[in-house]
Amino acid sequence: MNALEIRDLHKSFPGFSLEGLNLTLPMGCIMGIVGENGAGKSTTIKLILGALKADQGSITILGRDSREDVKLTKNDVGVVLDEMGIPECLNVSQVGRIMAGIFSGWQPDTYDSLLTRLKLPHGKPFKEFSRGMKMKLGFAIALSHNPKLLILDEATSGLDPVVRDEVVEMLLDFTREEDHSILISSHIVSDLEKLCDYIAFLHQGRLLLCEEKDVLLSRYGVVRCPLDVLDAMPRDSILRAKRFSYGAEALVLRDSAPQGYPVGPVTIEELFLFMVKEGY
């Protein structure tokens, strides 16, 4: 069973449309959705959650249609959104009591230990929390009802390096269970590169690619060379190229790279930038 399956998903707004999105997140894996602001990452996650209604297509979460038995499905899903929607006047103890009345599998002991581990004060109202503290509370809630799937929308954006490190550690802890999966969207590609098994590139509402990270890194490479060397390379061997005043970088498939040119490794961030930028 897959943790998440998205088939032929369409959603249109004035000025933006998500077109025919297909994604599969296998159970036990971490998938990162990479895309610039406005690429459709949050729209995709809102469609998964049912906040938005799809024009077409289907979403299956942990083997269940996302539109059926919402309560059962979401008891198994933990979500951290970019902006935590906790009422400002509440403190973490009150939030814990509220969530105990919402999640059937709420674990107060887990919640308390996460609050302690993340150093979140019990009596302080949410409005006095820093962004880092708010996101930490989001993770504490998302992880305290024994979820099988975590969905994170820009959850690490705007966090300082210390908090981000704590968050990454928690996520790695979470995925030690083999039936635990994570879908994480971010425009901070370096975070995803550390965590993810699968990478999906979204650009202007279209899926550019979705592949295992290791496959991407082994399939693609970069040739760094002077401009005249780039011009001499066979055109059909170059997927994308960037020209600078001091030289050029060409994205190539390692299998079909032109002979005699040294092919260096490509990072996920470089690959994404090559993919989204026009150029030969």
Add this chain to the structure above:
Amino acid sequence: MKGLILKDLYQCVRYYKSYLVLVVVFLFSSVNSDSLFFTFYPVMIAGMIPPSLLAYDERSKWDLYTTTLPVTRAQVVSAKYLLGLMVQAAFLLISLLFHTVTLLVKGNFSLDYLGMMISLLTVLSALSSSATLPFMFKLGAEKGRMAYYVMIGLTVGGIAAATAVLQPDLQSDIQLGSVPAILMVLFAGGVYFLSWRLSIRFYEKRELS
């Protein structure tokens, strides 16, 4: 749904406890006033609380956050209506207790008068939120609020008209258990029920972003 109501109750305590002082002031003001405004206003405040909480939810993005929780849209709506019933019942009870004591102290206690009060207060409290919530669930807090102001204007106008028409006959024509009083309470319940169903229908179709 228990958690949704608990969250609303926490917010009620935090945001509206000062309203209780206002209610007491208004109730005491009603002792020496011929106008029913001081009697009706506290209950109308109770009717304002669910729409106001809905606006707070939207501002804090709780409405979007509920899509991450194992609750249905119908439960989100139902929690607000249930809270409305609880708050309005509490305010109604406070008003009735106060008026009972006042009437007893003044020596003109009348079950007929109390019956009339129950029916009128029930109608007022039910109408003030019933008319507003469907608009807010459909359009969001800002646009829904405009509908709310229109509704308040109509309600206040209705009070003025009802006062002018009914006050001379309050203690003689309307009796507890009489058909008009029962009809008014049933009418209020019916409107509240229809409003609830309508809000669910609207909210299930609404897109949250």
